[in-house]
Amino acid sequence: MSRLKPLDIYNLLPKTNCKECGQDTCMAFTYLLINHEAELEQCKPILEPKHKKNYEKLKEMLTPPVRPVKFGEGEHEKTIGGEEVMRRHELTWFNPTVLAIAVHDEMNQNELTQQVDLITHWNTFYIGQNLYLDAIAIKCASGNPDKFAKAVKTVIDYTDWPIILCSTDPQCLKAAIKAAKGKKPLLYAATKDNWKEIGEIARTEKLPLVVSAPGDLNLLKSLAKSLFEAGVEQIALDPGTYWGEGLLSDTINNFTMLRRAAIEQGDKTVGWPLIGVPATIWIGKEDTPEGEQLATAFQETILAAILMMRYADLLIINSKQLWTFLPLVILKRNLYTDPRIHPAVEPELMAIGNPDQNSPVMVTTNFALTAYTVKSDLEQAKINAWLVILDTEGIGVESAAAGGQFNAGKVADTLQEFGVGDKVVHRAVIIPGMASRFKGEIEDLSGWDVYVGPRDSGAIADFLRDKYRAPTGLGYVGDPGGDSPVFLTTNNIQSYYLVKKPLLDAGASAWLLVVDTGGLDLESAVSEKKIDGAAVKKTMDESGAGDQISKKELIVPPALEPLKGDIESATGWTVKVVPPDKIPELVK
Ligand code: SF4
Known part of the structure; x- marks a missing residue:
């Protein structure tokens, strides 16, 4: 059986665009008929005696070979x-x-x-x-x-x-x-x-x-x-x-x-x-x-x-x-899903659990199976997070990354459109492992740091526990020179953005010296002795900070004040304690 042609149906309708069927035009109603989404009898005018012949013809044409x-x-x-x-x-x-x-x-x-x-x-x-x-x-x-x-x-x-x-x-x-x-x-x-x-x-x-x-x-x-x-x-x-x-x-x-x-x-x-x-x-x-x-x-x-x-x-x-x-x-x-339509969910910023301003931000696609799988994996792992559902026209990550529906511009625009920056105090976004190649471009276009998550969302809890860390060594914001200020922090995401975010907001150029504390925040790292003068010195030596920076002064948050003397004697640099809320003033 050949598929019905819209014009063949349309030509037999009254063509008055009277809207009685609930559609603006007879052509719109035609498409509903062809897709089995409306009954012919919803067009009342076609039931009038003067249209009897057309009604019967339409009825015959619209009856599928397997009658409903x-x-x-x-x-x-x-x-x-x-x-x-x-x-x-x-x-x-x-x-x-x-x-x-x-x-x-x-x-x-x-x-x-x-x-x-x-x-x-x-x-x-x-x-x-x-x-x-x-x-x-x-x-x-x-x-x-x-x-x-x-x-x-x-x-x-x-x-x-x-x-x-x-x-x-x-x-x-x-x-x-x-x-x-x-x-x-x-x-x-x-x-x-x-x-x-x-x-x-x-x-x-x-x-x-x-x-x-x-x-x-x-x-x-x-x-x-x-x-x-x-x-x-x-x-x-x-x-x-x-x-x-x-x-x-x-x-x-x-x-x-x-x-x-x-x-x-x-x-x-x-x-x-x-x-x-x-x-x-x-x-x-x-x-x-x-x-x-x-x-x-x-x-x-x-x-x-x-x-x-x-x-x-x-x-x-x-x-x-x-x-x-x-x-x-x-x-x-x-x-019985329609193969002509990708099963999609509405793009949105989804709150998983009870996320707050420090919760991770993750991106996935609006292919229904992906979106609900990621949501369910996060909920099962009892993770509080912000999940950005990207409009990839209902296509999954791998195909969307290959076909262009998942791209850096879309991620950057969507973060902006959903106001994700107002929900969190960090600038870290986790993208699916299968979209890793967009990392650099997303960072350039959005100003957010991109962390490449696992290929399978079932591994997200392990990723957050073991791998979701700020990059260690010597990093920077803006375009720092040899005499730009140097801020010390740890690779714990929260501690890292405690320092980095005010610098970004101030549009400053500065260095960030990030010590590997195994993901422990500043307070825990100090109490568990994961950071001390020797660890700071090691990070400086391995990153070549001493060669690049002429101003030998480390700016540290109050949590590291107890280590001031130890850091100074191990590195030979002076240590200045500055609370995060005073950073904008300092770099003005
Ligand atoms: S009710 Fe019939 S004639 Fe009126 S707009 Fe709908 S299809 Fe056209």
Whole structure:
């Protein structure tokens, strides 16, 4: 099927730009229609008798080869099918596979409500989204219409989630439909033995109906055709779900052939959503020993995952083990993200934990997976930090660094735009290891010192503990000469910027002699004897400070006052104690 052309749709709309559909123009509405984001009937003028012909043409053109089928009501309404392509990357898959968990009417009220509670509340957080299951399949195991209706009532009294009524007995289905009035359930199922009666129920109640012909595609096709001709407007197909040698490949082939016939061969009789029932794997195994049940749950999950990748639009699952839901909801999320759009989060300055003016500043990209992974790694390590989420058009660090979406100018502009300098008293920004090549350019453009963090944010806690240090030796701000002042500090980030920041703010030119204290701040370094005259002398000698600087005077913060005599005798330089708040005055 060739993709719809916007102009072909637009030309059939009233083209009055009346805005009744909520869009400013008919062309804007056209794009929503093409992307399945609006219903044609939202354009009221097209429903007028004078546009009848165009409406019918549009309806035909906009109906995808796999027709969409809806069940459930209100905010929990689900659409299954509605697909246009075999392979997701050719466009996108629009309507995520509905995961329905089975309960049955032989459960007592307590069991039933407990199961429904578990099904409707279970969720997992993944790339910024809570992922949930979707629907409840209520099976008539008793064969008793009253019992089935009672179970249905118990479920709908507990939740407004969409339901699937599972019985091949017309009387049981009738009783359940009555109990579920107004809930628009999906009926499962019409078979070769009951299709006339159940078809009539679906037609008169205007409910969507699953047709089931396990292992017999010709029968399935013939039943679907007969039911549609008999007036059932919403149909789904169950070609049978089997596990075991040879059977699994037959199951996959059947799903694939049906979808191919609908999309590639335009066979309308099978242009309906596909239903997989991995729950069948449990038949006769409900009361087996625990180990066997575990194996069955495992097989059911694998089967469900395979069918999800092979076009199942709805899956009925029996397992209530929470671990079985996890791979399915995540697989679904990944299959049904739109490949045309990078999953992105809004660029922002994110406060992780309770950051303050001394907390580290880190940069990452707005690719959703990266942003949430970094956030989660920081939170798990209980790190208070400022996280700058850069707009890289939703592209991850490595690709964005290669493709130009992560660049030095953008980092510098974003630090400025988010006012990060007002949040902290230092000027240290940590960039991802994979963007290390931008270090120098970012420093030149932003005036911030760049620290290259780990390639994997899982190592950020180790990095902060062991490697987040100011550079030791002889550094500088501005353009100092031989007689410029020399300030002594340690490689602890806080102590370093205690001295450097006032110099930067004053626009001064000065030297910084930075002693390696293993990251200890001034006070701790003094009390733990990590800094003394000998350490200062060693740093001077190794950095060649004595050769470059003629004014033999060290300016030290008050915390180093107790070492004044020791430093003077070890270095031969004089020591002057100046509090940080007096630095601007000193260098004026
Ligand atoms: S309601 Fe119909 S005619 Fe009016 S702007 Fe929307 S698409 Fe165009």
